[in-house]
Amino acid sequence: MTIRRTFLLALLSATAVAAGGCAKPDDPKPTTLHVVERAETDTLQHVGKPEEKDSLGDILAFLNPLYDETNINKVGTSSGVCFRTKVGSAYECFWTATVPGGQLTVEGPFYDGNDSTLAITGGTGDFERARGEMALHARNPEGTEYDFTYTIVK
Template sequence: MRPIRAACLGTATALVTLLACAPVAASATTDTGAAHDKGKHQVITLVGRLAQQNRFPIVDPTHPSQGDRTVFRSELYDENDIDKVGETNGTCTTTLADGGGAEVCVVTYTLPGRGQLSVQGMVFGHLNAGPPPSFDNGITGGTGEFDRARGSVHADTIGVGKRRFTIDLYL
């Protein structure tokens, strides 16, 4: 009886060791921080002109509330605001209707012939009077030459319905 118990204990010990080492091996192969060191860095500056925007309130159209949605489309121009180079399309959902408001947004930047960038993040203060505030969102991926893209997008309001987008891109 003792040899069977010893064999089972040895098998169990080997299985526990194998399972304990598996996450360590997996985490060693998924170093996402190294992408910034190994990838190609690029900064793209674009000007966006708001083309369409619709708000969809869920309760009262005169008072923003949690769950309200905004859907928009903007045309993208080169950094000199002369040549049209693409467009953005996105949706934002209000998550906080007090203190200036907060929205979580998902946006796609489409640059024909180059690909698309997927971006998401928070925008704060959109309910305050005056020009919309600046914001930073994260690049979550892309297509075409932007395949496996990472980085961020910084947006500044530069006029009525106009923003400057600075895309800090790692490929």
């Protein structure tokens, strides 16, 4: 592929992204849902050698409360599981957020000490046919509260 053609393809891709991708004018605008998870029930099942504190395959399970974006009013729950995929730095997770109007499911990485983005894989009720992504951000270094910002497209 020539340099000129590569540049043109890159420019077209950048233009499409800047213009909102290949969205049609009648496509619905994304809905944003911001909730705060309080990691109150996180339970780690260690599967490695007893002398190791962290090993490939460790399982983190949870059923945690979700609060509105002010972190005052309880609005639902977050339940799921994560599997350690890279010792000391990453899990692969999937979970369900149950909130007024239905449920949203997500799948993707959780990084130790870094923000991550997970894919919205579906939903129920008001979130039927949901897709999009969820940004995950730790609110404190202890990892006891997380911002979940869902950008939902139907």
